[in-house]
Amino acid sequence: MPTATTTFDLDIRLRVSDRSRCFELSVQARSDAPVLALYGPSGAGKSMTLQAVAGLLRPDQGHVRVAGRTVFDRQAAIDVPAAERRVGYLFQEHALFPYLTVRQNVAFGLTRWWRPRLRAADAERVDALLESFGLQALAQARPAALSGGQRQRVALARAMADDPAVLLLDEPFSALNPSLRASLRDEVAAVRARWNIPLLLITHDIDDVAAIADQVLVIDGGQVLREVDLRTGDSRETARERLAAPPPVVADAARRRGLRSVVAPQG
Numbered sequence: 214m215p216t217a218t219t220t221f222d223l224d225i226r227l228r229v230s231d232r233s234r235c236f237e238l239s240v241q242a243r244s245d246a247p248v249l250a251l252y253g254p255s256g257a258g259k260s261m262t263l264q265a266v267a268g269l270l271r272p273d274q275g276h277v278r279v280a281g282r283t284v285f286d287r288q289a290a291i292d293v294p295a296a297e298r299r300v301g302y303l304f305q306e307h308a309l310f311p312y313l314t315v316r317q318n319v320a321f322g323l324t325r326w327w328r329p330r331l332r333a334a335d336a337e338r339v340d341a342l343l344e345s346f347g348l349q350a351l352a353q354a355r356p357a358a359l360s361g362g363q364r365q366r367v368a369l370a371r372a373m374a375d376d377p378a379v380l381l382l383d384e385p386f387s388a389l390n391p392s393l394r395a396s397l398r399d400e401v402a403a404v405r406a407r408w409n410i411p412l413l414l415i416t417h418d419i420d421d422v423a424a425i426a427d428q429v430l431v432i433d434g435g436q437v438l439r440e441v442d443l444r445t446g447d448s449r450e451t452a453r454e455r456l457a458a459p460p461p462v463v464a465d466a467a468r469r470r471g472l473r474s475v476v477a478p479q480g
């Protein structure tokens with residue numbers, strides 16, 4: 214059973230269809246890992262899962278509990294709006310507002326259309342984030358004038374502005390030059406440690422998983438096929454081989470028994 218403060222307690226069931234195709238998502242997971250990764254190929258259902266956690270997509274059935282708080286429960290008719298979930302979201306392309314300065318981008322989530330000026334406490338937090346992310350000198354710059362790494366730092370600072378309980382990262386490194394990826398993975402890991410905030414990361418890149426994940430849910434066809442805990446037993450290299458192995462046929466049955474157990478690798 215999950216504890217009252219389990220970081221992620223997910224039971225997300227959702228069916229989407231258009232005229233020619235239909236996709237069923239059924240993801241059940243519980244985790245207290247500092248960095249949880251959903252790892253799988255294109256079309257596996259990773260983004261849908263992340264969107265359901267963020268409140269950008271409403272499941273048909275199930276529940277979403279984040280840091281001990283129920284933000285969605287179909288049966289209990291709970292559906293907390295995205296803006297009130299205390300979930301920071303780092304988008305794939307970082308999605309910075311091109312006409313806003315770095316400071317305005319970071320502050321964006323703290324302003325409202327009826328209150329465009331920052332409150333004093335919020336302004337202090339924005340300044341602290343700019344300092345913490347080494348962005349003070351760039352505060353008045355626009356995104357077009359920044360490097361890929363600097364843009365990621367702005368996006369991370371913006372995601373942290375509203376004091377989230379968790380951070381969701383959607384393929385955070387895929388838009389970056391390969392030579393930057395390694396250092397930015399380190400940077401994300403450092404941010405996580407500095408702010409002591411749990412991360413849920415989706416990726417199709419095994420190098421991301423090997424570099425920063427503590428626990429991995431291997432997902433394909435809308436289901437979790439295997440769970441691997443990188444903190445126990447094997448070295449990261451061995452775990453990497455296990456993640457690359459074909460999915461075990463017993464995975465589905467094991468998943469139904471409860472995802473806290475690590476499903477043994479086959480082959």
Ligand SMILES: Nc1ncnc2c1ncn2[C@@H]1O[C@H](COP(=O)(O)OP(=O)(O)OP(=O)(O)O)[C@@H](O)[C@H]1O
Nearest residue numbers: 229230231234235236254255256257258259260261
């Ligand atoms: N309205 C829809 N009707 C039918 N299928 C859909 C619909 N919307 C999304 N899908 C399918 O759902 C599946 C899961 O999509 P999702 O975006 O979650 O995948 P993903 O694992 O994040 O992939 P990627 O890494 O490419 O972003 C995909 O196969 C997608 O084509």
